[in-house]
Amino acid sequence: MRTVTCRKYSEELPGLTAAPFPGPKGQDIYDHVSAKAWKEWQDHQTRLINEKHLNLFEPKTRQYLQEQMTLFLSGTQFDAVDGYVPETK
Numbered sequence: 001m002r003t004v005t006c007r008k009y010s011e012e013l014p015g016l017t018a019a020p021f022p023g024p025k026g027q028d029i030y031d032h033v034s035a036k037a038w039k040e041w042q043d044h045q046t047r048l049i050n051e052k053h054l055n056l057f058e059p060k061t062r063q064y065l066q067e068q069m070t071l072f073l074s075g076t077q078f079d080a081v082d083g084y085v086p087e088t089k
Contacts, residue, residue, distance in 0.1 A: 006034035008075045013037075033073050041072050044081075051081040 004015035013034035019026035020038060029038065045065060048054065054061045071078040 004032060004034055006037055007032045008037040008040075008073050009034065010075070029073065037073055041069055044072060044078075045069065047081045048079065 002015045002017070003012050005011070006013045013036055016030050016033070016035050016038055019030040045068070048065065048068065049056070054065070056062065068078050
C-alpha cells in the first residue's frame with residue numbers, strides 16, 4: 001500500500017491510487033494528500049455545492065471550490081456549511 005505524508009494531517013497515511021485529475025495540481029494532491037483527506041474533501045465539497053446552491057457551470061463557482069479545496073487540504077481555515085455538525089464515531 002502506498003503512503004504519503006498527508007499535508008492536512010501531518011502524518012503518514014495511505015495515499016490515493018491515482019491522481020484525482022490531470023496536471024500539476026492533481027499530481028501535487030497525489031503526492032501530498034492522503035486518501036482519507038481526499039474523501040473528506042469530496043464530502044465537504046458536496047455539502048458546499050448542495051447547501052450553498054452552487055452552479056458548477058459558473059467559472060466563479062469553480063474558482064471558489066478550487067480555493068476551498070486548497071484551504072481544506074492544507075488544514076487551514078475553510079468555509080463551513082451552516083448548521084453542519086460532523087458525525088462522531
